[in-house]
Amino acid sequence: xxxxxxxxxxxxxxxxxxxxxxxxxxxxxxxxxxxxxxxxxxxxxxxxxxxxxxxxxxxxxxxxxxxxxxxxxxxxxxxxxxxxxxxxxxxxxxxxxxxxxxxxxxxxxxxxxxxxxxxxxxxxxxxxxxxxxxxxxxxxxxxxxxxxxxxxxxxxxxxxxxxxxxxxxxxxxxxxxxxxxxxxxxxxxxxxxxxxxxxxxxxxxxxxxxxxxxxxxxxxxxxxxxxxxxxxxxxxxxxxxxxxxxxxxxxxxxxxxxxxxxxxxxxxxxxxxxxxxxxxxxxxxxxxxxxxxxxxxxxxxxxxxxxxxxxxxxxxxxxxxxxxxxxxxxxxxxxxxxxxxxxxxxxxxxxxxxxxxxxxxxxxxxxxxxxxxxxxxxxxxxxxxxxxxxxxxxxxxxxxxxxxxxxxxxxxxxxxxxxxxxxxxxxxxxxxxxxxxxxxxxxxxxxxxxxxxxxxxxxxxxxxxxxxxxxxxxxxxxxxxxxxxxxxxxxxxxxxxxxxxxxxxxxxxxxxxxxxx
Numbered sequence: 309x310x311x312x313x314x315x316x317x318x319x320x321x322x323x324x325x326x327x328x329x330x331x332x333x334x335x336x337x338x339x340x341x342x343x344x345x346x347x348x349x350x351x352x353x354x355x356x357x358x359x360x361x362x363x364x365x366x367x368x369x370x371x372x373x374x375x376x377x378x379x380x381x382x383x384x385x386x387x388x389x390x391x392x393x394x395x396x397x398x399x400x401x402x403x404x405x406x407x408x409x410x411x412x413x414x415x416x417x418x419x420x421x422x423x424x425x426x427x428x429x430x431x432x433x434x435x436x437x438x439x440x441x442x443x444x445x446x447x448x449x450x451x452x453x454x455x456x457x458x459x460x461x462x463x464x465x466x467x468x469x470x471x472x473x474x475x476x477x478x479x480x481x482x483x484x485x486x487x488x489x490x491x492x493x494x495x496x497x498x499x500x501x502x503x504x505x506x507x508x509x510x511x512x513x514x515x516x517x518x519x520x521x522x523x524x525x526x527x528x529x530x531x532x533x534x535x536x537x538x539x540x541x542x543x544x545x546x547x548x549x550x551x552x553x554x555x556x557x558x559x560x561x562x563x564x565x566x567x568x569x570x571x572x573x574x575x576x577x578x579x580x581x582x583x584x585x586x587x588x589x590x591x592x593x594x595x596x597x598x599x600x601x602x603x604x605x606x607x608x609x610x611x612x613x614x615x616x617x618x619x620x621x622x623x624x625x626x627x628x629x630x631x632x633x634x635x636x637x638x639x640x641x642x643x644x645x646x647x648x649x650x651x652x653x654x655x656x657x658x659x660x661x662x663x664x665x666x667x668x669x670x671x672x673x674x675x676x677x678x679x680x681x682x683x684x685x686x687x688x689x690x691x692x693x694x695x696x697x698x699x700x701x702x703x704x705x706x707x708x709x710x711x712x713x714x715x716x717x718x719x720x721x722x723x724x725x726x727x728x729x730x731x732x733x734x735x736x737x738x739x740x741x742x743x744x745x746x747x748x749x750x751x752x753x754x755x756x757x758x759x760x761x762x763x764x765x766x767x768x769x770x771x772x773x774x775x776x777x778x779x780x781x782x783x784x785x786x787x788x789x790x791x792x793x794x795x796x797x798x799x800x801x802x803x804x805x806x807x808x809x810x811x812x813x814x815x816x817x818x819x820x821x822x823x824x825x
Contacts, residue, residue: 318790320782323395326797330388331767332760333804337381337811339759342456342503343510344374345449349442350537356442366530368433369823370514371445373815375430378422378452380811384804395793399774399784403481406472406489407462414458422451456506457499464495466775467766468563474687476663476680481778494563497556498766504549505762508722509755511542515729516752517819519745528739530823536733543726549719554616560769561617561625564776566701567769569628570708572613576601577627577635583612586713591706594699597628628705632698644689646698649777653693656686691778700780703771711764718758725751 348370355363389411392400400407428436428444436444465471471488472481483489515538521531561568569577573589575597587606589595595603611621618624624638634645644652663679695701725748732738770776774784 316785316790317782319788319793320785322790322793322797323785323788324781326395326793326800327388327391328767329797329800329804330384330391331763333808334381334384334388335760335763336756336808337377337384338456339506339509339756340377340513341374341381341452342449342506343508343513344370344377345452345510346507347510347514347538347541348374349446349449350541351534352442352445354537356438362529362533364433365823366534367445369530370534371429372818375426376811376814376818378426380807383807387800395786395788396774396784397786399779401480402779402784403469403472403775406469406481406483407465409483409486410458410461410465410490414455414462418451418455418458422448422455425451453503456503460499460502461490461492461495463766464492464498465489466773467498467770468492468494469775469778474683474690476660476683477667479660493559497552497559501549501552501556502762504545504552505759507545508542508549508719509759511538511545512722512725512748512751512755514538515542515725516749519748520819521822522739523742523745523749527822532733532738535729535738539726539729539733542722543730546719546723546726550723553716553719557616558619564770565626566628566631567703567708567765568617569626569631570703570705570769571712571765572625573603573705573709574613574625574627575603575629577625577630579614579622579624580611581613581617581623581625582608582610583616584608589706589709591710593706594702595705597702597705598698628702632701646692646695646701649689649692650695652686652689653691653695655693656683656690657693659683659686688777691773691775691780691783694780694783700772703769707768708765711761711768714761715758715765718754718761721754722751722758 348367351363351367351370354360355367392407425444425447428441429448432441432444469481470492471483471485473484474480475482489495515535518531518535518538521527522535557568560571568574572584573587573595574581574584575595584603585607587603587608589603613625614623615621618638626635626643631643632646634648635643637643659679659682663676663683666675666679692701728744729738729748732741732744738744772780772782774781
């Protein structure tokens with residue numbers, strides 16, 4: 309692991325592009341699965357409690373749409389996990405003992421649970437009792453949510469690698485605490501925020517589809533009652549996501565300050581920091597953060613960023629330059645400069661190389677212990693040993709900055725959408741508001757854009773790290789030719805686009821067909 313290793317930049321770029329492509333397409337299917345899982349559970353619960361055939365057919369309708377989307381999500385998700393072995397073998401070798409555990413649990417427990425009960429849910433009508441069928445419907449949704457939990461635990465560990473220790477004997481990171489990995493603050497926050505966002509998207513989808521029926525003046529009872537359930541569920545989820553968003557921002561500030569600085573376009577930080585609403589960040593060029601103190605034409609809310617990041621309106625929030633140059637934290641501890649981290653990282657790499665030579669040469673135990681100590685002391689900065697210049701550790705600020713505002717702005721739009729819907733329902737005018745129905749319908753694609761923007765913030769914000777501070781992207785890739793990855797990139801692009809087109813076509817046909825009432 310020489311810090312002067314030769315980098316095939318084309319291979320790194322194509323491996324990242326292929327993984328991003330797969331993840332983006334996969335996430336088109338996942339949030340609707342999680343959102344509709346709750347919606348169809350609510351519908352069937354109403355059938356169980358009232359005994360009305362109307363609610364049974366309503367539940368079956370939303371279950372059909374769930375099933376179509378669920379199948380597509382499985383297809384893309386399997387490919388996503390295989391890419392860790394094909395394109396990111398160095399990453400998989402180094403941390404497979406830790407990263408593989410949540411993925412294995414997801415596959416063995418959660419996915420098995422989903423696949424078992426989804427069969428009862430679809431084919432068990434009139435074959436099992438109403439109570440058992442209802443339980444199967446909820447357990448299908450629970451299985452999908454548990455599946456999301458373990459996937460997000462794995463992703464969160466890449467953002468905040470806890471519960472592990474590097475073993476110089478095996479040259480691998482090994483798990484020391486499963487609970488720290490599974491219940492890290494980043495994992496908990498990411499799970500709550502992600503699942504709530506999926507619930508919001510599912511509610512927007514139900515409200516939008518129901519509005520289409522009202523525009524067409526058909527299935528009026530089905531549409532109005534589905535819209536009512538979707539509105540209440542969506543409004544509750546939207547309010548909850550605001551609270552989870554604040555806590556997520558606080559956790560990011562504590563664990564990934566560079567990500568927060570990129571999201572905010574904060575070049576020079578300090579206390580009493582305002583939260584930027586909008587500013588003229590060039591979307592096509594990395595800003596000159598080394599010279600600028602803040603983006604031009606900035607409109608901001610005073611003290612709001614300090615409160616978001618520290619729960620104190622006067623709290624200290626470091627900017628990009630502060631993190632690169634080193635700064636003193638609010639608790640008095642000193643954050644090393646990038647140059648100091650690079651030096652510590654290269655010390656770790658050198659000590660590791662010397663340890664392997666000494667071990668192979670039969671050096672005395674006292675020498676080996678000294679090298680082990682040096683490795684352990686510098687291992688937290690190991691990844692910095694491969695960094696050559698300051699720009700490599702700064703995420704692409706325009707993507708983080710604008711994606712964050714699309715995410716937050718979209719969340720506010722959906723709160724307004726659900727509030728208006730609830731108001732019109734309360735007034736008994738929901739069937740008359742054609743302009744509102746058009747807005748609700750158009751909000752469906754907006755919800756997907758907002759959902760994808762959240763993941764852009766999460767993943768672009770931690771660049772250049774595959775594992776925060778531990779492994780840069782250019783060290784984690786496999787030793788493959790870039791042409792092979794480029795070829796499969798375009799094959800996957802064609803395959804995923806075809807799958808998406810097929811899903812949209814089938815979903816539209818089912819929506820036009822309507823419920824069997």
